[in-house]
Amino acid sequence: MKPFLPVTGILLVGLSTSIVAADLELEAPGIAVPILVSLPDNHDPAKSWPAVFSYHGFNGRPNTRSTRAHTGARDWIVVGMSYTQPGKYHLEPEDIAAELKAFRHIRDELARTQGLDLKRVYASGYSKGGWMTDTLLQAEPGFAGGAILMGGHIPSPLSKPPPISKDTEVFIGIGRWDPNYIPSLKALVHYRGLGLTTSFEAWPELGHDFPSEGSPGLREWFTLQNGGKPDDAALEKEVGEILKLPPAEAWIALADFKERPFCNIEASEWPDKISAAQKDLEKDPQVAREAQIRSSHRQLLGREVKMRTLEDLRRIDAGYMKLSAISEGSPQAKDIVHDHRRILAVLKQANATEVPRPKPSPITPAPPKDDRNIPGNPLVR
Known part of the structure; x- marks a missing residue:
């Protein structure tokens, strides 16, 4: 492509x-x-x-x-x-x-x-x-x-x-x-x-x-x-070009292709056709690895969209550290590194603006933890 x-x-x-x-x-x-x-x-x-x-x-x-x-x-x-x-x-x-x-x-x-x-x-x-x-x-x-x-x-x-x-x-x-x-x-x-x-x-x-x-x-x-209506002949040709790519790259390209408007009209056969092609490619262990990496990455992005607390942010950071380690050499590694850097920037800002909590006295209980808001987090609107 x-x-x-x-x-x-x-x-x-x-x-x-x-x-x-x-x-x-x-x-x-x-x-x-x-x-x-x-x-x-x-x-x-x-x-x-x-x-x-x-x-x-x-x-x-x-x-x-x-x-x-x-x-x-x-x-x-x-x-x-x-x-x-x-x-x-x-x-x-x-x-x-x-x-x-x-x-x-x-x-x-x-x-x-x-x-x-x-x-x-x-x-x-x-x-x-x-x-x-x-x-x-x-x-x-x-x-x-x-x-x-x-x-x-x-x-x-x-x-x-x-x-x-x-x-x-x-x-x-x-x-x-x-x-x-x-x-x-x-x-x-x-x-x-x-x-x-x-x-x-x-x-x-x-x-x-x-x-x-x-x-x-x-x-x-x-x-x-x-x-x-979709131009099925043009779509077939495009899929044919995708399948000429190395298997791992082809699988990723098909995953993106499946999101296209022409592939998602009512009663379209394209989602099933693309899924079948992806499953065939997943017989290759390297491609199966790419499928797992993509799934894990999408889960982290979903958590980022919904995050509300500093603890959420730290857990996402930990998830990216693990995913970065297992995705080395993957075609998806660039996006994962980019997204992790974004999280690190937000985390740095959040840590810099977090108000320190007073230490509890030896005779009184510690105050309750309140992480409901991330100060200065630009992703929370």
């Missing part, structure tokens, strides 16, 4: 200062720069069209290019949105209300003039825009779905957030070494916990960047949202 490559000029993640050409420029209340609208090649305003509102990254400008590259040239209206709050992202209820006002203004204008289908409105965002997408999904019940890219999940600050429809579908894409990787896993746990169909794609050895060749999973996700 071709590796994911980082973007060389940051346009795809929305950090460019240039404005991408669009078919329409609209104004929204509270936003100083024009909103850009890219209409599909087959556009007819008398017909009904799905639309995706694409939010750029920190210090960026509205653009439609990267999202359009994933929807394809036809069928979708792509809106390059911006923010009422440029720069640092605030999550106070009044800030969310201002963003919703701007979004609804553009949505309703396009529904009135360009055939936007109010039942097929999606949000998508890169970096800061990924966090924005998470916020919108929790604050606006009318979205059919959202793509959280290079971002993650923060619980809504609204006192009474509206319920999310079970039909809402979510895609999460993140660099495997992105600092937002754990928050993105929290998004996965949150939306799947609500019963929503949620796809997850991690881009190997990539930090806070978007793949220069784009996201295969995101293209598939947009295809499925518009009623398209």
Whole structure:
């Protein structure tokens, strides 16, 4: 498989200062720069069209290019949105209300003039825009779905957030070494916990960047949202290329492949086919070892997503020390080392900020242990 490559000029993640050409420029209340609208090649305003509102990254400008590259040239209206709050992202209820006002203004204008289908409105965002997408999904019940890219999940600050429809579908894409990787896993746990169909794609050895060749999973996700079907011939070819890799690498690639949106539609045969191929590869003891390493690693990540106390953190650190020892020489070792370093950094910060407890006097019992919060832990929101 071709590796994911980082973007060389940051346009795809929305950090460019240039404005991408669009078919329409609209104004929204509270936003100083024009909103850009890219209409599909087959556009007819008398017909009904799905639309995706694409939010750029920190210090960026509205653009439609990267999202359009994933929807394809036809069928979708792509809106390059911006923010009422440029720069640092605030999550106070009044800030969310201002963003919703701007979004609804553009949505309703396009529904009135360009055939936007109010039942097929999606949000998508890169970096800061990924966090924005998470916020919108929790604050606006009318979205059919959202793509959280290079971002993650923060619980809504609204006192009474509206319920999310079970039909809402979510895609999460993140660099495997992105600092937002754990928050993105929290998004996965949150939306799947609500019963929503949620796809997850991690881009190997990539930090806070978007793949220069784009996201295969995101293209598939947009295809499925518009009623398209998987290209089984292309999937067969891709699996064939994977199986040419060394057995251990092939097993790992198949595990990631099985997460793709095309492999997880209702009644799909792909999960069973991939599982069968993996079991065949696991007859090799080296591959069986890789399967065990992956399972142990996923358990540690799951514990990290849910950790709440300093003791939790120390136990995860101990787990990584054991896993690092047994995974030496594994293709998965780089990710394990990276994740352990993240835990060590958080542990160092937590230990530095922990308030020392007074020593018990010889005639009084020791005070009860209270590890409920990890001071300064950036993973606990």
